[in-house]
Amino acid sequence: MVIRHGDTGAAVAEVRARLAHLGLLPDSATATAERLSTGAAEYFDEALDRAVRTFQQERGLTVDGIVGPQTFHQLDEARWQLGDRVLRYVPGHLVTGDDVAELQRRLNDLGFDSGRADGYFGKNTDTALREFQRGVGVDADGICGPESFKAFDRLMRTISGGNAARLRDHVSLTSLQTGIADKVVLLDPGSDLGAELCQAVAVRVEGRLAALGTQVLLTHIAQPSSALGEAERADFANRTGADLVVSIHATHLASNRACGAATFYFGAPDAGAHSANGRALAELIQSELCARTGAVDCRTHPRTWDLLRLTRVPAVRVELGYLSNPMDAGRLSDVKMQDASAEAIATALKRFCAPI
Secondary structure: OOEOOOOEOHHHHHHHHHHHHOOOOOOOHHHHHHHHHHOHHHEOOHHHHHHHHHHHHHHOOOOOOOEOHHHHHHHHHHOOOOOOOOEOOOOOOOOEOHHHHHHHHHHHHOOOOOOOOOOEOOHHHHHHHHHHHHHHOOOOOOOEOHHHHHHHHHHHOOOOOOOHHHHHHHHHHHHHOOOOOOOEEEEEEOOOOOHHHHHHHHHHHHHHHHOOOOEEEEHHHHOOOOOOOHHHHHHHHHHHOOOEEEEEEEEOOOOOOOOOEEEEEEEOOOOOOEOHHHHHHHHHHHHHHHHHHOOOEEEEEEEOOHHHHHOOOOEEEEEEEEOOOHHHHHHHHOHHHHHHHHHHHHHHHHHHHOOO
């Protein structure tokens, strides 16, 4: 389902209600009654477009005013606060929401490693919760209910500033810094506009890394269905035991003014939960890419896209440039520039894994 400015229907009304609940739209009884009487609640107007874009900006999503699967999913997650419902690990149907992310942050602050605060109640969160429950003397059943909430409230008043997440990133980085030869790298070339270009660069990266003894997987070969979404590709990366994930894209926008290269890593725009190792890898790739191709430096940015959020190892998305921009399109069509882009990515991966 995708809805945007100008659309009408019950889905628009649902989006409006959720944004109003978050305080991004007026939700007074008078305003609600007026909208219902005129049918305006089901019309995607300019005010709703602005609210959607604000929400996307705050959540680290692509700011386009379009409510697609990722935006709608995060609207659903945003309605939950810790204590609103009982939380537990359900294999095959993970509970998600802002309340789960808050639970993960609290566990990490108290020194119980729940993994990345990504809002998904997985095995790591279940293990950390049970350890916490044993530590505070409540039933270690993995169910975060009233007793666990009370224990959190008691402890959080006196204990804070734990670094379980930071320690986990440090341990992970140490295990990666043994050279590139023994690593498994998953390359994920974009399957939309510019797919042929992205695959050409990915194959060149594969060749350079394979020569060094690195095992390289490409998603468009290993998982040929182009219908796979970001969550499915993240699951594939996790199941294959990849050490690093690099998603390669060339973007096409309605405007032809945007140009340059950028890299993205998992992180909340408010400097909240983020992947420190993903950020370090993104910065290395960005530096090499701009130095070797002469692309405009659009820098590195945190994003909460599912591929970055759900992959358990350092993952970055590389935007090689904008095919809608004549200068970028010309640069990216040059085989020498494709070689330079591949060399930049491969070199950054080698630097990231180099022993200290």
